[in-house]
Amino acid sequence: MHPIRRQRLIAVIFVVVLATVAVGLVTYALRQNINLFYTPSQITAGEAPEGTRIRVGGMVVPGSVQRVPGSLETLFTVTDGAGEVKIAYTGILPDLFAENEAAVATGMMREDGTFGASEVLAKHDENYMPPEVADAMEKAMDKAHEARQ
Numbered sequence: 001m002h003p004i005r006r007q008r009l010i011a012v013i014f015v016v017v018l019a020t021v022a023v024g025l026v027t028y029a030l031r032q033n034i035n036l037f038y039t040p041s042q043i044t045a046g047e048a049p050e051g052t053r054i055r056v057g058g059m060v061v062p063g064s065v066q067r068v069p070g071s072l073e074t075l076f077t078v079t080d081g082a083g084e085v086k087i088a089y090t091g092i093l094p095d096l097f098a099e100n101e102a103a104v105a106t107g108m109m110r111e112d113g114t115f116g117a118s119e120v121l122a123k124h125d126e127n128y129m130p131p132e133v134a135d136a137m138e139k140a141m142d143k144a145h146e147a148r149q
Contacts, residue, residue, distance in 0.1 A: 039136035041083030041143075043109070050109045056085055057104035057136065065099055078103060082140035089117040096122040 001009075037055045038048045048054055058078035064086075065076045073090045076099075087105050097103060097120060105117035 037136075039080045039083070039140060040078055040085040041080050041136075041140050043085050043115070044083035048109050050111065053106065053108055055104055055106045056087070056115055057102065058085070060097070060099050060101055060103050062099045076103075078105070080136050080140040082143060085115050086113070087115045087117050087120075089120050091120075093120055094122040098122070 036052070037057065040056060040058050042048060043056060048056075056078065058080040061077040061079050061084060065074065067074050071090070072092060073088065074093060075086065075088050077084050077086050079085075087107075088110075089105065089107075101122065104121045105115060106119040106121075107115055107117035110116050
């Protein structure tokens with residue numbers, strides 16, 4: 001092989017290896033920031049992983065909001081029409097958080113079956129529902145309708 005060709009081949013291989021390592025490092029760093037969205041029915045079916053940061057969303061079940069006296073801990077339940085998940089959150093809830101309204105929580109599933117939320121988001125006006133929640137609720141309602149037939 002000609003020395004110039006050999007030098008070019010080594011340079012190309014070096015660039016390819018370097019690019020592969022860079023893509024691998026970026027992917028590894030970003031995987032911690034990925035928040036997978038699960039519906040309450042998927043969580044009750046056991047599809048959500050324990051110990052992994054995920055998001056869950058749905059409508060807050062009326063009468064399910066319980067505030068622990070003397071602390072900022074709040075317990076509430078969300079539903080997509082087919083399943084329900086109990087959520088525990090410690091902190092100040094958004095002003096627009098209310099029963100029978102859409103909410104999305106970010107956190108991890110606990111061993112006891114509750115969802116430990118580190119962040120809770122609520123809708124921002126009376127006409128808005130997060131797209132993931134709207135799609136999930138529509139699919140859950142379709143499944144429930146098909147099951148009845």
